[in-house]
Amino acid sequence: MNIKLVLHVIGTFLKFFGLLLLIPAICSLIYRDGDLHIFLLAASIAAISGFLLEIAFKESKDVEVIDRKEAFLIAFSCWIAASVFGAIPYLLILDLSHPIDALFESISGFTTTGATILSDVESMPHGILFYRSFTQWLGGMGIIILGIAILPKLSVGGMQLMGSEAPGPVTEKLTPKIAETAKKLWFVYIALSLLLIVLLSISGMPVFDSIATAFSTLSTGGFSVKNASIESYNSSLIEALITIFMFLGGVNFLLHYYFLTGKFSKVFKSSELKYYFYIVIFFTLLVSLNLWNTHFEGFIESLRYSSFQVVSIISTTGFSSANFDLWPQFSIFAILTLMFIGACAGSTSGSVKVIRILILIKKIFSRELNHLIKPRVVQVLKVDKKAVSNDVISTVTSFILLYILIFTISVLVILLVEDISILGAISACASSIGNVGPGFLEFGAVQNYAFLTRFSKFFLSFLMLIGRLEIFTVLVILSPVFWRK
Numbered sequence: 001m002n003i004k005l006v007l008h009v010i011g012t013f014l015k016f017f018g019l020l021l022l023i024p025a026i027c028s029l030i031y032r033d034g035d036l037h038i039f040l041l042a043a044s045i046a047a048i049s050g051f052l053l054e055i056a057f058k059e060s061k062d063v064e065v066i067d068r069k070e071a072f073l074i075a076f077s078c079w080i081a082a083s084v085f086g087a088i089p090y091l092l093i094l095d096l097s098h099p100i101d102a103l104f105e106s107i108s109g110f111t112t113t114g115a116t117i118l119s120d121v122e123s124m125p126h127g128i129l130f131y132r133s134f135t136q137w138l139g140g141m142g143i144i145i146l147g148i149a150i151l152p153k154l155s156v157g158g159m160q161l162m163g164s165e166a167p168g169p170v171t172e173k174l175t176p177k178i179a180e181t182a183k184k185l186w187f188v189y190i191a192l193s194l195l196l197i198v199l200l201s202i203s204g205m206p207v208f209d210s211i212a213t214a215f216s217t218l219s220t221g222g223f224s225v226k227n228a229s230i231e232s233y234n235s236s237l238i239e240a241l242i243t244i245f246m247f248l249g250g251v252n253f254l255l256h257y258y259f260l261t262g263k264f265s266k267v268f269k270s271s272e273l274k275y276y277f278y279i280v281i282f283f284t285l286l287v288s289l290n291l292w293n294t295h296f297e298g299f300i301e302s303l304r305y306s307s308f309q310v311v312s313i314i315s316t317t318g319f320s321s322a323n324f325d326l327w328p329q330f331s332i333f334a335i336l337t338l339m340f341i342g343a344c345a346g347s348t349s350g351s352v353k354v355i356r357i358l359i360l361i362k363k364i365f366s367r368e369l370n371h372l373i374k375p376r377v378v379q380v381l382k383v384d385k386k387a388v389s390n391d392v393i394s395t396v397t398s399f400i401l402l403y404i405l406i407f408t409i410s411v412l413v414i415l416l417v418e419d420i421s422i423l424g425a426i427s428a429c430a431s432s433i434g435n436v437g438p439g440f441l442e443f444g445a446v447q448n449y450a451f452l453t454r455f456s457k458f459f460l461s462f463l464m465l466i467g468r469l470e471i472f473t474v475l476v477i478l479s480p481v482f483w484r485k
Contacts, residue, residue: 001069001485006077008057013078014050017085018043024089024134028127035093035127042088049085069482076477079465083107089131094118100454100461107461109135111468112348114222114318114437117450117457122227126208132223133215139468140219140348141189141253145182188256193218196245203237217242220249220348222318222437229320229445236304239321243311250276250315250343271384272344272355276314279354283338284310287331294328306331314338316350318437320445332440339430350435350467352403359388359396402471407433410463418456432463
């Protein structure tokens with residue numbers, strides 16, 4: 001493995017990341033809240049660090065091939081670098097008790113988790129509020145995919161790098177050149193973001209709030225500029241718009257591109273999209289009926305709050321339009337279940353993803369049960385009329401088993417070090433590894449993660465990173481086999 005090449009590419013990435021940090025500086029310049037120098041300093045530190053790395057390992061700049069090991073290490077290292085250097089603005093401007101708090105907030109942003117240690121975001125400067133949502137917007141589509149679209153060095157190993165970061169069991173290309181695919185995906189992402197900004201502004205939301213909220217919505221991140229999240233606006237129109245775009249954020253962005261280019265058949269034939277839609281409708285109706293029966297007087301009001309919260313959780317956005325901790329136990333359990341499902345592969349959402357659950361169900365009922373009855377018949381598992389290879393089936397099964405195992409161990413660890421409720425620990429771990437954000441009780445919609453010990457904050461940050469990089473990318477780096485020649 002060419003470590004010098006890896007360090008050279010990380011240097012290139014940090015230079016690029018330093019430039020990105022200048023964007024929130026523009027917001028600080030406009031609002032003059034006194035945080036401009038913070039972003040200029042953070043951008044300079046990142047860019048200079050990247051420049052020094054590039055210079056130190058410049059002999060690797062002409063390498064034309066990035067192999068799988070190098071791709072895994074580059075993807076993991078770039079996310080760590082973004083999280084660490086991205087913590088600098090929090091560390092310099094906020095009154096935090098420890099650097100772990102800044103790292104927690106940074107990782108939560110880039111992984112689009114939306115968990116926070118801040119109790120009063122409305123008192124924050126505009127620059128830092130913009131920055132929080134901006135980190136989610138960058139992390140939503142993927143900082144590696146953005147790098148591939150812009151930086152020639154990253155496009156050399158583009159498919160390997162994209163596969164290390166992209167959410168889902170398979171990675172599909174729109175064009176033969178992976179850099180072109182990355183550009184098209186980001187074009188769709190930017191277009192939808194701009195559309196939502198305009199619609200929210202027209203609906204009565206302040207322009208600054210519209211930009212920050214749109215960033216957190218399309219990225220399915222969930223950071224808000226209000227302490228009470230979307231509930232603060234008390235607008236059914238704003239909630240409806242955000243619900244629609246949270247749902248769209250949970251849709252594979254390849255399907256968005258196909259729709260915009262008129263390839264409607266590919267969109268409507270997608271089994272994953274159909275089942276994603278069915279799950280949302282099913283849980284929305286269940287929760288609506290439960291709320292109507294126990295919590296709200298009218299069905300329409302129940303439908304308003306249930307649809308928003310169901311889409312918010314299954315898309316792993318984490319916005320709240322009500323304090324769902326006060327809802328009936330059935331609704332709470334339904335929301336907790338959605339944390340483990342997630343939306344579509346190739347979207348900005350986290351958690352397991354509908355396609356993996358679909359493949360696992362088909363494996364159980366179409367292959368395993370049939371095999372017991374007809375052991376000699378070869379059963380081909382198909383999704384969208386395409387055969388799913390045994391390698392993909394095996395990977396999906398392993399992923400889900402690992403996901404459950406890591407979640408279970410994580411709950412035990414949190415309960416060991418924290419004096420909190422079982423439901424609180426379960427929701428915190430499910431929310432972290434699923435990149436959802438809010439949980440229940442101690443971590444509910446009106447609570448935050450500030451009270452946790454430093455160990456728990458670091459541990460949950462690690463879970464967020466594992467969830468965003470789809471488990472395998474992180475575990476393979478930690479494996480001794482990875483470092484053997």
